[in-house]
Amino acid sequence: MTNVLTQPRPIRLKGRSFLALALSPELPFEDWLARLDDLAARSAGFFLRRPVVLDIDGLDIDRNELRELVGQLGKRNVRIMGIEGARPSLLGADLPPGMTDGRPASDFEAPAEAVETAEPRAEEETVERVVSAEPVLARAMPSMIVTEPVRSGQSLFFPEGDVTVIGSVASGAEVVAGGSIHVYGTLRGRALAGTTGDASARIFCRKLEAELIAIDGFYQTAEDMEPDLRGQAVQIWLEGETVKTGILG
């Protein structure tokens, strides 16, 4: 027997970006950890409660060495939320998850002063930097223009802003955008707009044959779409929690 879904409301999945501190360890780890201890000695609270991502891109280490490093950092109260640049085989259930597509933000300044004064100052300074970096990220709304058809099996991921496809999006392909999605061709695959929480994002296409569309986590499959909208030029937007589709004149 299959379970009957009594709740018609789907679970919302949203993307969100946070600013994390990226640590790039160097070999040999003993020396690097010694320098880290030195930094911690100058500012005990520097890593405290801060999300830290370990960037091990280009390091020739095995799983045991990585586990050892994460353990060593844990002893120093540096908790790793994710690992960037690792081969999938390096990561296991006992290690933090792998992370990809990191984008650089403004650098954190390591505190240089002595213990007595440095701690509160460093804390203040970095908090300020984090805050000042955020509005910049939110304001900048870059867009991506794709001049080739998006082929089956391809996934276009652009959380920063709008995606414009000059061509079609094939069945089995997907476009994921933080902003709106424009398809100057037939939309046969999936289009997920406003994935970083933008409910005002819209999807436009010259011909609707989509398998799935979603805005800000609210989705609709081909089955849920009005049959007479198929093959039409449409725009799709969100009204409250309802996905609306209108024919473009």
Next chain:
Amino acid sequence: MGKVVVITSGKGGVGKTTTSAALGAALAQGGEKVVVVDFDVGLRNLDLVMGAERRVVYDLVNVIQGEAKLAQALIRDKRVETLYLLPASQTRDKDNLTPEGVEKVVAALKSAFDWVICDSPAGIERGATLAMRHADTAIVVTNPEVSSVRDSDRIIGLLDSKTLKAENGERMEKHLLLTRYDPARAERGDMLKVDDVLEILSIPLLGIIPESMDVLKASNVGAPVTLADGGSAPARAYFDAARRLKGEALPVTVPGEKRSFFGKIFGRKAA
């Protein structure tokens, strides 16, 4: 230097091997020096379709592993003397194909032949990616039905990202060959129409091969259809496709229709 052509599709059973043999034989009959290479290690068929299965001594894997020289593994066709076959191994598997080995073999063939036609296995794994890796041109074989079209679309994406040409920032030349086309069934709506397939895949059309008993008959007697019965409808379609592959601007006709689709289809710009 010869031209390396990969015959690929993603989906199995659409006519890659038939096409490799038929196009290879068509080009060779025009006087070009041609080698067809079977990349389907473990499931080789090209030797059967070419009628050379009783003459296979060494194969592609032997050459790659250094157990035989390339010249020992090449089989010359008994009917057309400029046509050669490099068979696959039936007893090994695709893990025996190494990128370096394939590169060396393709480079050697390229310098000795006008055309190196690589018959790709189905799927998107090692065998298929290695077969397309060194290609200058790709022929995407597609049947007029939705699953074949979607798999072809996936392959086109790989041709544009996983090949040497793509990695060097060059553009891979891609052609669509529509096989097993039945005009009556397309008219009834049981099959996708030529225009529908072109609209989805948006690559230029190399030819349309009609569904025909002649293809099955030819492979059963171990001859490429262009050698078995040169006057049959599929053979004529393959001869025309070979001329277009050589760069001739020949109008594409839809089997069963007298009207030429030239302006409408072959002249269409790929999006």
